[in-house]
Amino acid sequence: MYLHYSAISDVGRVRRENQDSGYAGPWLLTVCDGVGGAVRGDLASSTAVQALRKLDQEPDDDILGQVAGGVHRADDRIAELVEEDPALNGTSTTATIALFDGRRFGIGHIGDSRAYLYRRGELRQLTHDHTFVQSLIDEGRITEEQSRSHPHRNLILKALDGIRHEEPDLFEVPAEPGDRIFICSDGACGTLGPERMADILSTGTPDFAAVEMVRASLEAGSTDNVTCIVADVAEEAPDADLQPLLVGAAADLPRRMPLGGAVGGLFRGHRSGDTGEIPPVPADVPAGAFAADPIDPEAARYAPRPPGRYAWLRRLLVAAILLGLAWVVLAAGWSWSQQQFYVAEHDGRVAIFRGIDADLPGLSLSHPYELTDVDLDLLSEIDAEAVRDGIESDDLDDARLTVDNYAARQDVSSE
The missing domain is CATH 3.60.40.10 (PPM-type phosphatase domain)
Known part of the structure; x- marks a missing residue:
């Protein structure tokens, strides 16, 4: 038809x-x-x-x-x-x-x-x-x-x-x-x-x-x-x-x-x-x-x-700008994280950690900064559990003060 x-x-x-x-x-x-x-x-x-x-x-x-x-x-x-x-x-x-x-x-x-x-x-x-x-x-x-x-x-x-x-x-x-x-x-x-x-x-x-x-x-x-x-x-x-x-x-x-x-x-x-x-x-x-x-x-x-003769260059510049912005954001975030401190357990002892008490897949956001002689076995169960869970601190001095408190409790317990 x-x-x-x-x-x-x-x-x-x-x-x-x-x-x-x-x-x-x-x-x-x-x-x-x-x-x-x-x-x-x-x-x-x-x-x-x-x-x-x-x-x-x-x-x-x-x-x-x-x-x-x-x-x-x-x-x-x-x-x-x-x-x-x-x-x-x-x-x-x-x-x-x-x-x-x-x-x-x-x-x-x-x-x-x-x-x-x-x-x-x-x-x-x-x-x-x-x-x-x-x-x-x-x-x-x-x-x-x-x-x-x-x-x-x-x-x-x-x-x-x-x-x-x-x-x-x-x-x-x-x-x-x-x-x-x-x-x-x-x-x-x-x-x-x-x-x-x-x-x-x-x-x-x-x-x-x-x-x-x-x-x-x-x-x-x-x-x-x-x-x-x-x-x-x-x-x-x-x-x-x-x-x-x-x-x-x-x-x-x-x-x-x-x-x-x-x-x-x-x-x-x-x-x-x-x-x-x-x-x-x-x-x-x-x-x-x-x-x-x-x-x-x-x-x-x-x-x-x-497309224009230099379309590839335009795309390259855009990609470079986006990568630069991403790097700036990541760098700012990392810099901020390294100004954070908390108290937690490391190898059976109380330690001060630098960074954020969190982890991403394949990436740790903190590391031990100061190791102490405070032994978790010499603390009460409640204090030891609190340390294992992680104790947030305002700054490094605040974290050291928390460690001193646990050291005093350890001395009392040992007596």
Whole structure:
């Protein structure tokens, strides 16, 4: 079976920038919604999509392993960006992926973008949101309808941020001819109810359904970026001119509109033109190879740059500083310990010890400082037991005074 697909992304009527990114190809459908805001959520989503689009080739038998690997590579790419520029710390993105092998979908999901299956007139949500309001829904405290207006509806519990390395949800969905897959950012599913989405998906081509879904979301009052991908499973191959689509923050090429009109004519009162189409990989380039792709400047713009020439020196200096601080702390602790004294038993006699009456594995924190002639056998059982347990002293003079007291008691006992 084959995929007939369409993808569109719109900045919406409120946001100044589009932080969504999406990709649709013959084997791969994915939507990533940046969560960074001021710390460049658009950079996180576009970086993730650029890494995930490498999956757009015929999968092997381990389809979920390939999806998981793609998610981990995307997370690693974001980690590299944050490591190079600490100002990006806090940027993150959702990721919803559907990898197709001609008979089934391998689904990977993290965050609150969603994947739906429309089959024989029924719409089924495939993914489960990783959000605070979804946990309230799961506990029965609020309804799905109430979640759309909840004050914390945008609080995401899991995302790709290059730091926490969250594991995605992974599962397979068997495909049937006539299935329609719908993947979207929360700008659509957070506004439209299941009935409205099912109504839109029930008619028209994938391109018509994707455009109509974006328009309906904005007309319903969506204040977010809206990205929608619609793909039909069919037994007939698509037209040869159907090329992979890269949309949203990850794209900068104008997209052809099969409906015969510009995007701006569809959504009055908001910015448009965020979508793009990428040409096919040249025939002489191996499948999945994009290293020398001249038609995708965003790949170069958002790709992590290699570390600076002296990155190793920077790491060495940081390590040296940390080791120096550790040495200072240890030296200060050791110096303090050598000003402490206590009285205890040594070889059957009372002795003054210098240091702390404690030991670490493989390391003694004290040593005998002054040995005396006071014999524990000549002391009372109570005094001898006290010495064996160790007697703390304020200083060396205090320790010597304690020894003198025991010496006097020893003399009395011996008389």
